[in-house]
Structure formats: structure tokens, C-alpha cells
Amino acid sequence: MKKFVLLFTAAILAVSASAQTVEESKTFDNIYVGINGGFATKTTGHAWMKGLDPNFGVRIGRNFTPVLGAAIESNAYFSNKPWNSTGTVVRYLNTSLLGTVNLSNWFGGYLGQPRPFEVSVVAGIGWGHLFGNSIEYDKAGAINNLTSKVALDFAFNLGADKAWQIYIEPAIMYGLNDKSNTPYNLGNDGTKFDINHSFVQLNAGVVYKFKNSNGTHNFKIAQLRDQSEIDGLNSQISDLRNELAKKPKEVIKEVIKEVPAEAVACPMFVTFAQGKADLTKDAKKALDNIANGATVEIIGTASPEGSAKVNKKVSQIRANNVAKYLKSKGVIVKDAVGKGVQGVTSNRLAVIYVK
Template sequence: MNMKKQLLLALLIAGSVASFAQEQRVKIESKVIFKPHWFMQVQAGAAHTLGEADFSDLISPAAAINVGYKFAPIFGVRIGASGWQAKGGWVTPQQTYAFNYLQGNADLMVDLSTLFCKFNPNRIFNAYLFGGVGFNHAFSNDKANSLDTNMYQMEYLWKDSKNSIAGRFGLGCDLRLNDRLAINIEGNANALSDKFNSKKAGNCDWQFNALVGLSIKLGKSYTQTAPVYYEAEPVAPQPVQPQSVVEQPTPKEVVAVVEPMKQNVFFALNSARIQDDQLAKINSLVDYLKQYPNAKVDITGYADKGTGTAKINMKLSQARANNVAEALVSKGISTDRITIGAKGDTVQPFASPEEDRACICIAE
């Protein structure tokens, strides 16, 4: 009668475990990879040429158009044309004059947001720094030539045109609208020849620009790998196995049979970090080892053969086994109860590469 009851109890426990253990579909997140691309900037705003007159009297319209190529997540280059109008003046007597200019530019750009916060194509605010050189062609200086210069002698007054080399630097940002468009805001400073505004100052002439416009990506700036799925081994609580009772004539002696436990801990591609969805398996091993103090656990690490080299995969499988062992030790399991091994990609215990990124743990 006792044996029949125990057999019935074992069948009920097996049925409950089978109903609990369901397939879990685990997703490995896709990766975002930078892609080199061309871009264009169209800008308009205001310029200020540093001089003796009041700040507001020396403000003039400005515009720019640039075409660039971002060849790395952090670095890019661009060429462009900027210009429109510049102003000069003096205060005794107060007089101002305007002239026109066109400047060709070549800049090296540094993406500050990616430099400090890593590449993210969906970031809203993206700041950049740039520096470069320009060739400035100033013309239409008729107003300066028509002024009464008896009270103020302009030693560098020019008539038809004036060419000069410019050094430039600035700071800007893009406010993302979508994958192709962003609102562009930029401020830049240009150091020009002392003759640019027709006045002798003994140092370079400075012109500052504040510009607003659009940044347009002319190609896809990133690619995204497809997510990978694999069927993970279900995590189910390991039931306490029913004890088999062997009846002896007299006295009756009970012999307990302890079944070994096996847990497969899976890892992400090229990673030895234990993922959150695998922690329940570690906890099950700890519970088993604490319930049976004489039991020991053997941990063997593996790596899939389809990625990496044999040398890299051996190190990776060893790191995976070490991390599982450290997780058990951190929960109170003695190191003398743990055996660690690594197979690299020499053995592929499962049918798919995703499953072969694993540690097989057998406790008994």
C-alpha cells in the first residue's frame, strides 16, 4: 500500500512540473551601427563685424550653405560658402558703411555628443565643434569710399575688391526632427585680414555669425541588425524528489535517492555577463546545493563556433564558467564544492549557435 501511494505522489508532482515548464522565447537586442553619409546645411542669420561703432550699428545679414561628409561617428568634414554683408564705422563723427563679401570655407567637425555620450541616431540634441580655413572675397565698398574722411583717415581703404585668408572656428547643434532632418543652430568666429573693413587696427579683423537653418542627411546614417531569438530552457522550480522506501523485514529502513540537477545558463553574443532572465537558474542551483550539503556542482562553459576564433572562444567560455561559479560563491556556496571547466567551441552541445553560448551546470 505504501509503495502505491508513493508512486501516485510522484506522478502528481511530475504532472505539475510539466504544466509549469513552458517554452520561453528570449530576444537578443538588435545593434545600431554607424553608417558614413553625406549631409547639407542651409543657414541664415546675422553677422557682426567688430569695430568702433555701437554693437547694434554693426549688425548685418548673413547666410551660408554647406555640404559635408561624416566619415566616422565622431568626425566629419564640410565645405561651404558664406557671406552677404559686413559693416564698419567710427564714432567721431559717427558714421557707418556697408560692403559685401563672399567666403569659401573648409572645416573639420567633431561630434561632441557622440564623443562623450556614444553614438545614438535617435538623440534629440547633438552638439558639434568645428575649425577650419576660408578664402574671403570682399567687394562693393562704394559707401566707404564716398564718406567724408577728412575727420577720420582710413589707411586701408580699398575700392574694387579685397581678398584675404580667414581662420575660423565655432560651435553648433542639431535638434533632431526625424532620421533625415534637424533644426540647425550655429555660431562661428572668423579672423580676417586687418584690411577687411578698410581701417587700420594693427590686428586681425573679427567677424561673428549667428545662424539658424536646417541640416539634411543625404543618406542613411545608421543600420540596425535584426533581433535574434532563441528558445531558452524553461526555468522551473526543482521539486524535491520522493523518497523510495525499501521495505525490510525487521526493522524497516528508508533509503533516500537524490536525483541530480541540471541547469543550462545561456549568454548573449560575445558576452560572459549573466543576464537577468538567467538568474532564476542560478538561484535554483543554490537552493539545491543548500538542501543537499554533500552535493557538488560541475560547471562547463561553451561558445558557438560560428563567431570569433578558437582562442577567443576558449577564453569566452572560461569567463562564462568563472562568472557562474562566482555567482554561486556570492550566495554562500563553498568553492570546494564547485568544479569549473571550459570547452570553447570544440564541443557544440546544442542544435543552434544561440544555445551554444552557454554554461551547463550539473549538481549531484
């Protein structure tokens, strides 16, 4: 017993460790839906191939970690073999609540996406219902019963995104409280796992895994970083911000060489998004500080990306848009020229020189 407890504890720790390697899931992440079908036959008491019972089912589930999941499955059975006929197309319906354990991820670890081939254990309990309206069924207590399912899934994950999965599933289904003296093999005869009150089943299925909030159809490995690495990244971000803050000043130094000295009393600038020439709210707010009646010269610039022809055109449109806005505020625009890229550190600017 002690060895069993230790083994069980080690298993739980292994599952937990696997769960900690992936990003946290949101409520509707890692949900899948699938269909399956195949044949079942009574485990004992007759030749398997003479009593095949076709079935078709639907499964909806969710994976909570790369190892653990849960699903609801419902299968309809169409043949009466080897039992008495119920006189209905669907003889029996079994609905199960299942737990799933991905053995491949448990013992091999999760690699960031599903393996091409995986093996999982599926097990749970369910409720079975026998169709038909005969009073004889009711007298026999043969309408509903408690069931259990134990299966292995041999799954193949398909596609670049591993969103689709096909699987083959051998299983054994138990009628936990079947009566042994009814022609319908259902009823209440005490709850127990009895191979004489079971049938074996071989199904094949296909599953589609819906897209998650992380942009994939599966779990994503979490990028775990220690504090020293975080501090280093923050330092790099701070350095980049400082360099970016210097760039507008460098651009002004490049452009100022081409402007007459009397026009450089009060230079200012506004910035633009890459490839854009529209004035932002912040840009308009800055331009509003130029007094009505002031005289300005405007030079538009562009960043090094793109061809010289495109940069020249974009910089001119930027200068024109600034000029148009200032004119609407009563500012006198002496000149508005697009210069394209100015120097090697040019940002996306319009530099305004106020006389």
C-alpha cells in the first residue's frame, strides 16, 4: 500500500510539472469536438464476429494541461445482437463522462506542439438507456443502467497547426448494474465490474481542436525567465528609449544646415507613423503652440526604409499636411519642402522653423 501511495504521488507531481511548462489557458481554450464510429460485441458467451453491433458517437472535450483532460461522449448502438430486439432503429444509447490522460506527454514531456503520434488513456462512468416501449422491459427493470468505459486512444495529429486528429480506440464497456436474467442484459443487479456484463468495442474517430487565445490550436510553452534576465531586458529597453529620444535632435542638426540662420529662432518638430503622413492628435497639439501670424518654414523628412523616390514623396506630403494645418490656424507658411532621408539616423519628422 505504501508503495502504491508513493507511486501515485510521483505521478501527480509529474503531471503538475508538465502543466507548469505551458502558458495559462483561458476558459474557452483547448476545446475540441469529434465524431467516432465502429463496432461492439459482447465480451463473453458468443463468437465476436457473429454479434457485431455498429455504433456512432459524438465527443466534446477540453484539455486542462498537455496531460490531463475531460470529455463528454454519447454513442448510439443500432444492432440487437446478441440480445432480443427492441423494435427500434437505435437499440441503446450510452452517454459517458470521461477523463483523459495523455501518456506520451506524461512520460515524454510536452514539446511545444503535439507529437505526430500519441497514446492516451480514456476512462469514466456513464448512463445507458435501452429504447423500446414494451411493458416487458419495464417489468424486467431493463430501461436504464450505470456503465463504465476504459479505452486506449492511438492518435495521429495532422496538419502544420496540428488542429486535426484521427484516432483508433479499442475499449471495454461495462454494464455496472446489469441483470443477468433478462433478455436485454440491463437492469439492476448490484454495481460491479463483471466481464460477463461487458462488451468490447473498436472505434475510429476524427477530432478538431478549436483555435486558442494564444493563436494556436494547442498548448504553448511558457517563456520562463529569472529576475536577472528580466533586469537585463529592462536595461536594454531603457537604452533603446534613450537612443530614440536623441534621434529627433540629430535630424534637426542635419536639416538645420540647409535653413537660413534668421529662420532658426525656434525650431520644433512633429513625428509620423512609418509610411504615414497624417497628423496625430499630439502633433496638432504641438502645432497649436505656434502663434497666429507667425512665419514658418517647414521641412519634411523620412526614415531610411523604402526607395529614395517614395521617401521624397512621403516627406513632401508630410510637409504639405503641416503647412495646411498651420495655415488654417492663421500661421504664415513661407516654404514647405520634403527632403526625403536626411542623414543616417533620420526619423519620420516634419521640422518647423519659426521666425
